[in-house]
Amino acid sequence: MFMNRVHYGHRIGTLNENMKWALYGERLGVCIFDLEITRKYMVRALEFLAHMAARGAVILFVTADKTNMLMVEKMALSAGHYAHVRKWEPDTLDIKLKVGITARAPDLIVLLSVQNSLLGPHPAIYEAARKPIPTIGICDSNANPRMVTYPIPGNDDSPTAVHYYMTLFLEAIKRGEQNPMQNKHGEWVW
Numbered sequence: 001m002f003m004n005r006v007h008y009g010h011r012i013g014t015l016n017e018n019m020k021w022a023l024y025g026e027r028l029g030v031c032i033f034d035l036e037i038t039r040k041y042m043v044r045a046l047e048f049l050a051h052m053a054a055r056g057a058v059i060l061f062v063t064a065d066k067t068n069m070l071m072v073e074k075m076a077l078s079a080g081h082y083a084h085v086r087k088w089e090p091d092t093l094d095i096k097l098k099v100g101i102t103a104r105a106p107d108l109i110v111l112l113s114v115q116n117s118l119l120g121p122h123p124a125i126y127e128a129a130r131k132p133i134p135t136i137g138i139c140d141s142n143a144n145p146r147m148v149t150y151p152i153p154g155n156d157d158s159p160t161a162v163h164y165y166m167t168l169f170l171e172a173i174k175r176g177e178q179n180p181m182q183n184k185h186g187e188w189v190w
Helices: 017-022 035-054 069-078 095-099 123-130 159-178
Strands: 008-011 023-027 030-033 059-062 082-084 108-111 135-139 150-153
Touching: 017 023, 030 035, 035 059, 035 108, 035 135, 035 150, 035 159, 059 069, 059 159, 069 082, 069 159, 108 123, 123 135, 135 159
Parallel strands: 059 082, 059 108, 108 135, 135 150
Antiparallel strands: 008 030, 023 030
16 A cells, blocks of 8 residues: 555645544645555455445446546446546436436445545535445545545545555455355355
């Protein structure tokens, strides 16, 4: 995680009070994440992601960062899942309302940043909460993690960090799809 710059947050003046729990400290005016805490929350999120993949879930990856959008889209599609990398329009998850047909909504939304380009909460979080669809979200030091089902504290805008997250997410999906977790009676084991 250290080599992929996951530990770098934003400047100390932009710190969201709800992210203090995840910080190790600050250096030269920049928030530094405690990577032990990040690892703990990453493992929880990856386990949930693998379980959802084992059940055949439709997973939607979302980013508003123009720097990372092509990478996120390519990686999501390579795993047979979906990505939304453009501007999030209101009621994006209400397919029937928009185009008049019934379609399956995603079973899980993975946000590579829980903020939109204007540094406000990403609207996908609110729509997911209304459905209810669980969310996994990378929460930088200036983000509010309170509406995210599985928050992961860490750098959300470095291409190196985002590629690292996507690699972990896709590996969890692959493992979940290859090894469905069922007991001898065919029941799902959580």
